[in-house]
Amino acid sequence: MNSWLIKNARDLQGKDVDLAVANGQIVHVKELHHQYSELDAKGLTLMPGLVDLHTHLREPGREDAETVFTASQAAVAGGYTAISAMPNTLPVADTAGVVEQVYRLGKSHGLCDVFPIGAVTVGQKGEQLAELVAMNQSEARVRIFSDDGYCVADPLVMRRALEYVKLFDGVVAQHAQDPRLTENAQMNEGEVSARLGLKGWPAVAEEAIIARDILLAEHVNSRLHICHLTTAGGVELVRQAKLRGVKVTAEVTPHHLLLTDEMAATYDATYKVNPPLRTESDVQALRRGLADGTIDIVATDHAPHPQEAKDCEWSAAAFGMLGLETAFSICYLAIVKSGLLSLADLWQRMSIAPAKLARYENHGELTVGRTANFVLVDLNKSWKVDAGALKSKSKNTPYDGMELPAVVEKTFHNGVLVYDRENQGREGA
Amino acid sequence: MRDLLSINDLTKDDALEILDTAVQLSALSDSSNRKFPTLRGRTVVNLFFEDSTRTRISFEAAAKRLSADVINFSAKGSSVSKGESLKDTALTLQAMGADAVIIRHGSSGAPAQLARKRWIDGAVINAGDGTHEHPTQALLDAFTIRRHLKKDQGDLAGLKIAVVGDVLHSRVARSNVLLLQKLGATVVLVAPPTLLPVGVEHWGAQVSFAIDDVIAECDAVMMLRVQKERMEDLFFPSEREYARNFGLNAARIAEMKESAIVMHPGPMNRGLEITAEGADSKRSVIVEQVANGVSVRMAVLYLLIGGATSRDLAAQIGDQS
């Protein structure tokens, strides 16, 4: 069943399109031979598969929260054909051995591509560089390095990492959080934290690191990527740096495009996330930044946690929320429905741009000869989020019960139908 | 009103009803020291995840004077760990059939969570959560102020009250700012800038960095406890410097209005935020605050789980006398 003719779909511009797939690749319709399945995609929009550069898969070490398999299932249900495994696992993905293990797990499940991100420093301790070249030259071909969850706080370590990854055109993805300014921090510092008596995580703790790292990247002429930007000030720093020609890119999560720190007033730890939800004016600045290209991509920061890590008092709860299965709908709601970007432009920031940034050659494009990684989405339908029905092993979504626009109907990876909403799962092999 | 988690749960009328009820109850307690049968057969649980003997004893006394059965559940030091502990403890209490759970917890929002998740059916009363709120403390403070400066009548309009010290970490300050302003008073927060939260400008209170600028015009001065560990976190350079600039001493007391009172939620750090002269001066109502705490907590329990209003109490008193 690996040959397909997708008929009557619409492309990102709204034009009618047919797509032929054979042997995992996109081919000319006339190249299709006798045995293929025909799929009438009337009313559906056909687009390149989404690409996530910030995913917590939890395996190895925390398989109670998520595994490579369940994360892959969640990914394809959300329209992703490639995800990037953050290294904060047990053990930390700071060696060729661990990144290869994760890469092979992803490959063996075969639902989507799982590209490991390597740790910048040994054990993510921020002291000593991990063997970055070994990870890059491993089967996993690691191109992005991050100590995500922790900030590479020591300026000298950050400088060396930025310089060193030039060896193989790598990029350092910084989780920008000054550790001293955020000790035991619980939520955005401002009006709401003052009222709730929760310790503040000030915007300046993020912006100070962004500013420093931009200057370092400029000084050594390296590529820098800022993870999950959350503040208006951070957007402005990146905007100015880009104007100067600094090789800096930035991402924003769907939740920071929609939710504000007011959600913490419920003390429901589902809304506890790092970096924290910010204010309405930050949300607006992030949306504008994504629209004008200051922010290059959307990344989920999908962070599964078992129920007991959230069903407790706020300060004891874990940081993070699910993202993969709701990301497109949330962005469609926040960015396209609000009139800031066209569908094609949103897709550029969720598929094409991340694929290019990470050098994932088989993603983000749908031309003849390319790998058939694509999705079919119904933009006219909506769906109600049911935390219990999500594919992810964890249920910590902030959108439970919400009615969201845009339904991912089918996801194809390497020409194989890996997610079919009608049949709720995987078809073919 | 089902729970008392924050002063925000109360309207001005609710708050006044609690104060009026407390006035009646205190009058009766003073005269006879007898028990009221109102909560006979009801179970009140003191669920304390943090040590606070004075608050626990105060609630216990209040519940017992209303004839409730009291269970003291000290979660501190037991096998309680992070995570599920709050939920598991709540489910245990639910199984015991608690009508009210009085919870003290080190985490801001823990009582709100207990109430929101409805792990228990009983009323949840916040007895201090992290650096969030301590509503019954604010109620007893308002009661004390009203008794001295308004003869137990009406609201607190026209009064100016200084809250001095570690506002940033103080649940007492948060609840008092909300309640005193709700009752019409003007609140001025006095603290070094390091001990005021970012966002304090939204509280509606005045802010001053100099106690000497405001002390002469205040009707009450409420001193907050300052923990010595704050010094290590760089909030102020030394105890001496703090005491010199923000401590209540004899010279400052001499500047106060004739009628003005000195308050402290306790326990005090004598020599740091208040000198012995301050604590023991005739303006000090600190000991009285403790007694008023029992009356106010009786009123809260009475109104929250007694299924009654202050009018019922008046009728009841009428019947018995």
Ligand SMILES: [Zn+2]
């Ligand atoms: Zn991060």
